[in-house]
Amino acid sequence: MFQLNNVTKAYECRGQTVNALNKTSLSIGDNEFIAVVGPSGSGKTTMLSLLGGMMAPTSGEVLFHGESLYDMSLVERTKLRLRSLGFVFQSFNLVSWLSAIENVQVPLSLAGESASAQQERASELLSRVGLSDRLNHLPSELSQGQQQRVALARTLANDPRIILADEPTGNLDPESREQVMNLLSEFHSEGRSVVMVTHDQFAAQHAHRSLSLVDGTIVDTPLATNAA
Ligand SMILES: Nc1ncnc2c1ncn2[C@@H]1O[C@H](COP(=O)(O)OP(=O)(O)OP(=O)(O)O)[C@@H](O)[C@H]1O
Numbered sequence: 001m002f003q004l005n006n007v008t009k010a011y012e013c014r015g016q017t018v019n020a021l022n023k024t025s026l027s028i029g030d031n032e033f034i035a036v037v038g039p040s041g042s043g044k045t046t047m048l049s050l051l052g053g054m055m056a057p058t059s060g061e062v063l064f065h066g067e068s069l070y071d072m073s074l075v076e077r078t079k080l081r082l083r084s085l086g087f088v089f090q091s092f093n094l095v096s097w098l099s100a101i102e103n104v105q106v107p108l109s110l111a112g113e114s115a116s117a118q119q120e121r122a123s124e125l126l127s128r129v130g131l132s133d134r135l136n137h138l139p140s141e142l143s144q145g146q147q148q149r150v151a152l153a154r155t156l157a158n159d160p161r162i163i164l165a166d167e168p169t170g171n172l173d174p175e176s177r178e179q180v181m182n183l184l185s186e187f188h189s190e191g192r193s194v195v196m197v198t199h200d201q202f203a204a205q206h207a208h209r210s211l212s213l214v215d216g217t218i219v220d221t222p223l224a225t226n227a228a
């Protein structure tokens, strides 16, 4: 599904060059659940951004189903992102002045769905993440775990094939953490893929394969015993 070929990402910052990824290659198959681990600053978020079509590499190529992501036009790449990819961030990124249901409606509205179809699908997704009784709450009126579940419902709205998650459990208490990981495992068991950056050992155990990033280089460690 994804292929990184000899990818380097260098950031130039005030005369200093940081190679966040360094000539790294990697193959990610269909229906994988991958945990990406590694110390702070080792290039994990950089790798997710490259996979997600959000940032071009300095050299090397990123293939998605055999097609070079950064040789596509911006329009093609954006379409692919809207159609196939879902993102989950540590800090939820909910729109603070929209209710839970309105937040989930945002991608549906962007995809051109009618207002009634948006509402129906958004409330179905919020039920799926256990929030059918919080549809009209603002993010500030929800707990951290509930906010992350609204964010997950929003991510699922466009029915993505792949979820790219950056520390999805970083801000959560143990119970919410378990709910979020169960949702991601369920998503994976439906035949989809998850690439998840995490510092959290509990979260990593849900993955079937683990990648370590050390100074911008990927070390692949299959986790045969970790199948969730
Ligand atoms: N926009 C930027 N400009 C300059 N350097 C950057 C930029 N973004 C990241 N870096 C550098 O690239 C390296 C990798 O950053 P990245 O955000 O990918 O790390 P990370 O593994 O996600 O870390 P963390 O676990 O702390 O989130 C870091 O050394 C960082 O300082």
Ligand SMILES: [Mg+2]
Pocket (backbone or CB within 6 Å): 044, 045, 046, 166
């Ligand atoms: Mg990061």
